[in-house]
Amino acid sequence: MASAAGLRSSRAVSESFSPAHPGSSRVGVGGGPGEDGGLFGNGDSTVAGAAGPRGRPMQQSIKPRPATTRQCVVGAVTITSFAILVARLAFSFIVLDDTVVDELGHLQYESLGSRLTLHEKGTNDSSSIALATTHGSWNPKFLQSGARPTRRSRTKPRIFARKAPRSLSGSSNCIKDGGIEDALGIVSQAYLSPQLFYEDFREMACKFKIFVYPQTRKDQYQNIFLPYEEMPTGNYASEHYFKMALMNSSFVTTDPSKADLFFMPFSIARMRTHPKIGVSGIKPFVREYVEGISRKYPYWNRTSGADHFYVNCHSIGRGATDEAPYIRYNAIQVVCSSSYYLQNYFPHKDATVPQIWPRSGFPKKAASIKQRKTLAFFAGAANSPLRAEVAKHWNNDSEIRVYTQRIDTPYSEALLSSKFCLHVKGFEVNTARLGDAMHYGCVPIIIAPYHDLPYNDVLDWKQFAVVVSNLDIPNLKKILKKIKPLEYAQMQSNVMQVRKHFEWHVPAQPFDAFYMVMYELWLRRHLVRFSLDDWANKL
Structure with a gap:
């Protein structure tokens, strides 16, 4: 890139010293009007086609004369320009240990997940030639985004290395760009950075x-x-x-x-x-x-x-x-x-x-809010101090229904009829209750301190779940009642958008649990x- 910039600046200097008279057909650099300095201004030479006093072609012998300071500078600039051109042509044949350079001046490398892309001015080459680190040494991997470079000349640019494939569309994992709205849903508040996640996810699926x-x-x-x-x-x-x-x-x-x-x-x-x-x-x-x-x-x-x-x-x-x-x-x-x-x-x-129980299809009633008459629901053994605390405060409540034994209604119906579903840490935080709540469109209440929620690099859990401290278990009803109807509707809508990440499919589908783990x-x-x-x- 530096060589290309130097070449452009050298050309600009060279042109500023070139003759500007309409009648002049002199080739090279030299003096201005009336100064015939030969190629470098200090040689005994014959200039064919030089303009005479009235612009007519003439042929004359030029006597040697001492070189002026300006002519020496111009000559040095010309030599420098020529040297830069030769160096750039030579450099285009070189594949470095950590970079790949082609004749279009395109340079791209990837280091520890951080990407830097350089393009020469006037080039629209979006083909990606990436290098990934492997155990402390550079291992070239040639990839391409699918966009074709603009044609700068009639000659086809050569890549002095193994060529990248024309497109990644042949890979069955690649995801077509149907837009972030189609992929993640209209509601994107549930994601920490939806656009970044979407673009990085598509790259992952292909590479x-x-x-x-x-x-x-x-x-x-x-x-x-x-x-x-x-x-x-x-x-x-x-x-x-x-x-x-x-x-x-x-x-x-x-x-x-x-x-x-x-x-x-x-x-x-x-x-x-x-x-x-x-x-x-x-x-x-x-x-x-x-x-x-x-x-x-x-x-x-x-x-x-x-x-x-x-x-x-x-x-x-x-x-x-x-x-x-x-x-x-x-x-x-x-x-x-x-x-x-x-x-x-x-x-x-x-x-x-x-942890997800395998299920077939989403229930049609999951999106409905009107049918959810129960404020909160939990069913599970009281096999931990947290669950025992929940049962102690809410076991006999009419709005927060807690079952530590068998329930009298189908588990799925209880999830569909509840606004909030409790996910309380038991002996281990490895039950399928979180996936169950998502599947049936129930907003999760998470009471499980000191553990990481799934996909916390991607999802903003505060937008579709309520995280409650174990100290706030006695105040659980007050916390839930403070959530206004419109706020709850937004949270429940976000649950419907992200629940695809909590489903397994055979074969796997983009953005399902398998792809998210990948x-x-x-x-x-x-x-x-x-x-x-x-x-x-x-x-």
């Missing part, structure tokens, strides 16, 4: 690649690693839905050099019921598995596992890495229980997946690496 460590069905532990063949059910279905969706998506690559992250597909939920593992065998199994892939493959050792991830949606999994603390400190954990009380959860590193992983693909040697030195 993100995952390498899954392979397993075969001949392996005696194959059901620990492979997805369910049947549709998963129960409280821990999210783990298996994620694995099913991932293995049937275009996010998976068989080329590790193209992978942004590496997936360790073991299932902690299945380990606990496996006859050869069981609850007591989970910790050694996880340790031996990581030791095995680190011996067989080079990828774990390059980063001490910082670009690896696994899914943990069972409470038993909170101690799964006790015998391998480097997994806990480095690998990304996709968890259903994102409690700060758990020693193996790190908010800056780990991602949260909502986006959470996308945001964590460039984490600071924790050195295994540094960890060992601290022991």
